[in-house]
Amino acid sequence: MKKDLLGLKDLSADNIRTILSEASEMKKIVLSPHKKTSDLAGKTVVNLFYENSTRTRLSFELAAKYMSANAANITASGSSVQKGETLIDTARTINAMGTDILVMRHNMSGAPHLIAPLVNASVINAGDGMDEHPTQALLDMLTILEKKGTIQGLKVAIVGDLNHSRVVRSNIYGLTKLGASVSVGGPSTLVPPEMDKLGVEVFNSVQEAIIDADVVMGLRIQLERQKSGLFPSLREYYRFFGIDDKRLKFAKPDALVMHPGPVNRGVEFSTAVIDGEQSVINEQVTSGVAVRMAVMKILSQNGFDE
Amino acid sequence: MKILIKGGRIVDPANKVDKIADIFIDKGIIEEIDDCIDLDGIEMEVIDASGKIVSPGLVDMHCHLRDPGQEYKEDIESGTRSAVMGGITSVACMPNTKPVADNETVITYIQSKAKEAGYANVYPIGSISKGLKGEELAEIGEMKFAGAVAISDDGRPVTNSGLMRRAMQYADMFDITVISHCEDISLADGGHINEGFMSTYLGLRGITRAAEEVMVSRDILIAEATGTAIHIAHVSTRGSVELVRQAKKRGVRVTCETCPHYFTLTEKAVDGFNTNAKMNPPLRTEDDVEAIKEGLKDGTIDCIVTDHAPHHIDEKNCEFALALNGIVGFETSLGLGLKYLVEAGVLTLNELIEKMAVNPARILGLNKGSLSIGNSADITIFDPSKAWTVDVSKFQSKSKNSPYDGFELCGKPEYVIVGGRVLVNQGVLL
Numbered sequence: 001m002k003k004d005l006l007g008l009k010d011l012s013a014d015n016i017r018t019i020l021s022e023a024s025e026m027k028k029i030v031l032s033p034h035k036k037t038s039d040l041a042g043k044t045v046v047n048l049f050y051e052n053s054t055r056t057r058l059s060f061e062l063a064a065k066y067m068s069a070n071a072a073n074i075t076a077s078g079s080s081v082q083k084g085e086t087l088i089d090t091a092r093t094i095n096a097m098g099t100d101i102l103v104m105r106h107n108m109s110g111a112p113h114l115i116a117p118l119v120n121a122s123v124i125n126a127g128d129g130m131d132e133h134p135t136q137a138l139l140d141m142l143t144i145l146e147k148k149g150t151i152q153g154l155k156v157a158i159v160g161d162l163n164h165s166r167v168v169r170s171n172i173y174g175l176t177k178l179g180a181s182v183s184v185g186g187p188s189t190l191v192p193p194e195m196d197k198l199g200v201e202v203f204n205s206v207q208e209a210i211i212d213a214d215v216v217m218g219l220r221i222q223l224e225r226q227k228s229g230l231f232p233s234l235r236e237y238y239r240f241f242g243i244d245d246k247r248l249k250f251a252k253p254d255a256l257v258m259h260p261g262p263v264n265r266g267v268e269f270s271t272a273v274i275d276g277e278q279s280v281i282n283e284q285v286t287s288g289v290a291v292r293m294a295v296m297k298i299l300s301q302n303g304f305d306e
Numbered sequence: 307m308k309i310l311i312k313g314g315r316i317v318d319p320a321n322k323v324d325k326i327a328d329i330f331i332d333k334g335i336i337e338e339i340d341d342c343i344d345l346d347g348i349e350m351e352v353i354d355a356s357g358k359i360v361s362p363g364l365v366d367m368h369c370h371l372r373d374p375g376q377e378y379k380e381d382i383e384s385g386t387r388s389a390v391m392g393g394i395t396s397v398a399c400m401p402n403t404k405p406v407a408d409n410e411t412v413i414t415y416i417q418s419k420a421k422e423a424g425y426a427n428v429y430p431i432g433s434i435s436k437g438l439k440g441e442e443l444a445e446i447g448e449m450k451f452a453g454a455v456a457i458s459d460d461g462r463p464v465t466n467s468g469l470m471r472r473a474m475q476y477a478d479m480f481d482i483t484v485i486s487h488c489e490d491i492s493l494a495d496g497g498h499i500n501e502g503f504m505s506t507y508l509g510l511r512g513i514t515r516a517a518e519e520v521m522v523s524r525d526i527l528i529a530e531a532t533g534t535a536i537h538i539a540h541v542s543t544r545g546s547v548e549l550v551r552q553a554k555k556r557g558v559r560v561t562c563e564t565c566p567h568y569f570t571l572t573e574k575a576v577d578g579f580n581t582n583a584k585m586n587p588p589l590r591t592e593d594d595v596e597a598i599k600e601g602l603k604d605g606t607i608d609c610i611v612t613d614h615a616p617h618h619i620d621e622k623n624c625e626f627a628l629a630l631n632g633i634v635g636f637e638t639s640l641g642l643g644l645k646y647l648v649e650a651g652v653l654t655l656n657e658l659i660e661k662m663a664v665n666p667a668r669i670l671g672l673n674k675g676s677l678s679i680g681n682s683a684d685i686t687i688f689d690p691s692k693a694w695t696v697d698v699s700k701f702q703s704k705s706k707n708s709p710y711d712g713f714e715l716c717g718k719p720e721y722v723i724v725g726g727r728v729l730v731n732q733g734v735l736l
Contacts, residue, residue, distance in 0.1 A: 087625060108625040109509040110579030129627070131509030169509060192506035 001303035004116040004123040005295055007132035008173040015304045016138070016174055019294050023142050026297070027290035029066065039297045040069035043100040048090070049126070050076040050106045055261060055285065056126050056136075060103045063292035069101075087111060088118060095119035101296055104128075109166075122299040124292075130164050135295060136260050137170035139287040141178065143280055144215055146287070147256055152179035157210040157251065159185045159241060160219025160268055163192040167260045168219055172198050185209025186219075187241060189230040206241050213251040217258040218243060218268035234267050244270035248278070256280050307351070307726060308332050310343060314355025314687060318362060319656045320664045320676035329360065331683040334726030339679065351728065353721055355687050361659050363395025363684030363724065364640060365675045367666035368460070368485070368539060368563060368611035370632070371397070371428070374415060375404025380616040380704050382416065385636075386425035388614070388703035390729045392636040393686035393719035396667070396674045397426050397614075401433040402461040408433040408444040410452040417453050425729060427684070429455040429670065431485065434473045440464050443473060450480045455670045458485035460539055463521055465491060470525065474534040483670055485537045488521035488546070489587070498627055500588040504573040510626060515594075518587050519545040526553040526560055535559035537669055540613055542568045542587040544597030551606040561669050563609035566635065566642035567709070569598045569652075575709055581622045581629035582709040585615070599652045608665040610658075612639045616705030634703045637696075641715030644690045649716065655690065687721035694718040702735060 008016065029035055045064035047057050057073060064071040074094070085093075087106070094102060095118075102121040104112045109129030116123040127133040144151055156175050158168050162184050175182050176199045183201040184191075185208065195202050203209040210216050221237055231237050248255070257269065257279040265271045274281065298304065309331040316327050316339065328343040329336060371385040380388075389397050399416065401407030407416065413430045420428030432449035434457045436442045446457055457477055464470040464486070477484045494517040499505050501512025522538055526549060529536040541547060541564045553560045572591050575583035583589055601607040615632025622629050643662060647653040653661070667675030674684060696713045698706040722730035729736050 086620070088623065106625070108627040110626045113579050114623075114625060129509050130511075166509060193501055193512065194503040195506055197503050198506065 002306060003299065003303045005134055005299065005304070006112050006116060006123065006125045008134045008137055008170045008177070009132065011304060013177045016141070016177060019138055019291065019298065020142050020145055022294035022298060023138070023287070023291045024146070026293040027142070027287065029293070030286055030289045035066045037067050040064060040067035040300055043300055044070045044072070044098055045101040045103060045296065046094050046099045047071070047073045047103045048094060049074065051127070053105055055288070056105065059285070059288045060126060060292050063289050063296060066289070067293055067296065087115065091115040091119055095121050101299060122303070124295060124299070127166055129166065131166050132170045133166040134170050135288070135292055136167050137174040138295070139284055139291040140171055140217065140258060141174055142287040142291055143258065143284050144256065147280060148214060151175060154180045154214040155183065155212060156180050156215040156217065157183045157185065157213035158217045158219060159206055159209055159243065161190045161221050161225060162186045162195065162219065163190045164222070164225065165219045171217070172200055183209045183213070185241070187231050187237070190225070206243065206247060207250045210243070210247070210251045213255050215256045215258060216243060216248065216251050220260065220262065221264060221267050234264070238267055242267060242270065243273055245272055245276070248273055254278070258284060261285070308348060309351045309353065309723070309726065309728065310345065311353045311355050311360055311685070311687070314358050314360035316360045316677060317655055317659055318677040319660045320362070321678060323677070324656060329677065329685070331723070331726050334683055336677060336679055336681050336683045339677065353687065358687050358689045358720065359655065361686050361688070362663045362675050362677050363686050363722065364393050364662045365396045365666040365672065366394045366612050366614070366636070366639070367398045367609060367670055369397050369399050369614035369636070370402065370616065371399040372616060373403065373419065374412065379618050382419040382428060383423035383425065384702065384704045385614070385616070386420060386423050386428060387735060388634070388636040388701060389426040390722050390724065391702045391719070391735055392638070393640045393688060393722055394636055395426050395684035395686065395722065395724045396429065396672065398429040398431050398455055398670060400431050400458060400460040402438060406433050406437050407431070408436050408438070410445065410448045413449050413452040413454050426724060427674070429453070429672065431456045431458050433457060434459045434464055434484065435469065438462060440466055440469060443469070443476060446477055446482065447480050450482045454482065455672065456483040456485050458487065458539065460485060460487045463487050463489045463491065467524060467528070471528045471532060474528060474536060475532055478534045481671070483537050484535065485539050486521070486525045487539050488518050488525065490517045490520045493517035493520060498584060499576050500573040500590050502573060502591060504576055508576065508579065513588050515543040515545055515590070518543055519549060522546045522549050526550070526558055529560055530556070530558045538562035540565050540568070540587060540611070541598070541601070541607060542590050542594060544594050547597045547601035547606055551601065551604070554606065561608045562606070563611045564598050564602070564607050565611055565613045566639050567633065569595055569602065570642050570646045571709060579626045580709065581624070581626055582633060582707050584626065584629050584631055585633055586631040599647070602647065602661065603652055608661065608669065610639065610643055610661045611666065612636055616703055617707045618705060622707050632707070634701065634705050634708050636703065637701050638708060638710050638715065640688065640719065641694065641696070641717055642710070644717040645715045648690065683723055683726040685723040686719050688717040688719045690717040692716060692718065
């Protein structure tokens with residue numbers, strides 16, 4: 001059994017289905033007036049965040065609390081990181097305090113993989129560098145599943161900064177395992193090399209990427225990428241890659257509009273698209289709490305089948 | 307001390323010798339090589355080398371001994387013990403120590419400490435620029451006269467092309483080899499592994515081959531324009547091999563080296579965030595490995611060096627992006643060469659010895675790498691048919707950062723003689 005959730009790369013299609021089915025049960029609890037289960041009663045969940053995060057950290061914290069766990073948060077700026085302690089020593093210290101689940105976000109790829117074998121706690125990767133963000137992809141899949149009834153056979157288009165995105169990588173691993181076809185689009189400077197070998201179609205044209213798509217997902221464009229010369233301006237990005245009502249028409253008429261947030265209005269999508277009928281961006285957030293509850297419940301029981 | 311090495315196959319490509327014969331050593335000097343030397347009644351150590359290869363001691367022209375300044379990783383004694391265990395009797399060590407070997411004093415310190423240690427011969431390499439800063443030339447002439455055998459800013463490139471040109475011209479006057487670490491920093495763009503499928507798959511920043519090749523071509527063009535010589539360090543890509551091949555055809559004074567990891571491993575070794583597969587230049591792809599082998603075979607690549615780069619476990623057991631570059635290499639290089647080049651039919655044994663002893667000595671201008679009568683007796687004896695398994699915990703090096711733990715190799719050195727002293731005897735270091 002696997003005690004950790006480090007990425008969807010390492011999970012089987014069955015593992016993913018198990019999480020999604022548990023998560024749809026959990027979602028009922030999240031949407032109910034009485035949000036409390038005893039699944040994690042007596043357990044301790046620590047959120048160790050080395051990067052700024054509002055929604056993911058809060059989502060994990062609420063998920064833990066809805067299941068009656070003790071939850072604590074550590075952010076890098078207020079911790080011994082400032083005193084030069086290594087990641088391994090910090091993780092061992094947290095582990096030694098009786099932590100059952102360690103939720104970790106780190107700006108460097110592979111950081112949770114380094115820690116997982118060294119601690120008894122289950123490690124959940126809440127985003128590592130440009131590698132993976134498995135719970136984000138799971139919440140995206142839960143949302144798609146609820147809206148479309150299936151993932152098998154769907155076409156999912158993902159557009160934006162593909163190179164720096166851990167969200168796109170986890171989504172590719174998860175969606176293709178469940179039988180979706182994935183096409184990705186972005187400026188040539190933001191597409192990582194040999195991305196097609198991950199089993200996706202790669203385009204430098206947003207229209208081609210989203211044509212006949214059942215789902216159109218935008219990825220956050222960070223302004224700092226402009227400063228490092230990867231594209232000239234947000235304005236030009238929007239002109240060639242931003243998705244407005246007109247471009248959205250290339251996708252299927254009932255295509256879902258998704259975004260992991262936080263959204264830059266008028267960059268990845270037009271405001272009209274973000275607030276339009278096809279947008280499920282707010283449902284994604286609700287799914288996020290449910291998915292994290294499901295993952296923590298499974299890990300606190302037996303973990304994932306190998 | 308008299309030593310007689312009996313019945314081994316003497317492989318001495320510098321003298322075009324490959325035959326079964328005996329070698330007699332007296333007072334540290336190779337006195338006689340003959341089909342059958344019989345010296346009855348004289349007290350001496352006799353080494354039975356029948357069935358084994360008797361080779362000139364290997365010469366590694368690119369390593370890091372970390373001394374002075376980072377003795378927690380390695381020091382001159384532990385480093386040269388490690389070298390000797392690997393059959394390497396002479397090493398040239400890079401100047402990125404603390405303080406930098408950019409002056410006569412540090413060069414002299416390294417030599418005296420090596421002499422005191424008494425294992426491999428150590429030839430210091432001085433820096434090209436003061437403090438490796440790439441701004442002003444170091445005191446190259448003084449270092450040469452103190453014993454430096456080459457100059458290099460290895461670990462980082464000389465980014466200023468004008469300074470590199472001056473360094474090559476100035477060094478040529480002193481007849482000292484210039485070794486270039488070829489990397490365009492802006493193209494490397496803070497990357498950690500080869501730019502390709504694995505960088506995408508692991509979400510690690512990639513380093514394009516062009517980062518190396520742009521600099522290789524720059525240095526070749528400077529050498530060509532000014533008529534000076536350049537030695538390209540640790541070639542890792544198909545493009546670099548081709549650039550050197552074409553330059554040699556045009557008559558440019560260019561030589562180059564590669565390391566065992568560039569003909570044995572690919573970027574796939576990084577999977578699972580394996581920091582012992584992190585080095586600079588990074589491990590590349592199958593196609594590059596093939597090109598390196600072709601370059602070794604056709605003579606484009608002159609030397610095999612270790613780039614022995616010891617690091618403390620804490621410097622590798624950390625986030626991939628923070629892990630330091632490099633691996634230890636002294637104790638695995640011969641075995642890797644024998645297994646992946648000779649056994650695989652890429653090179654003959656003679657050619658391997660040329661690249662691991664003869665050519666490095668020639669490029670540095672050392673009277674090493676041969677078994678000539680009258681030379682200091684630096685000799686390595688091994689049996690290439692004997693398999694052995696790499697166990698990093700047994701390394702003589704202070705550091706264990708090797709991706710080869712558990713690899714099955716062949717030809718572990720059984721006897722290693724430096725200056726007529728048997729330092730490794732039946733595989734055991736004295």
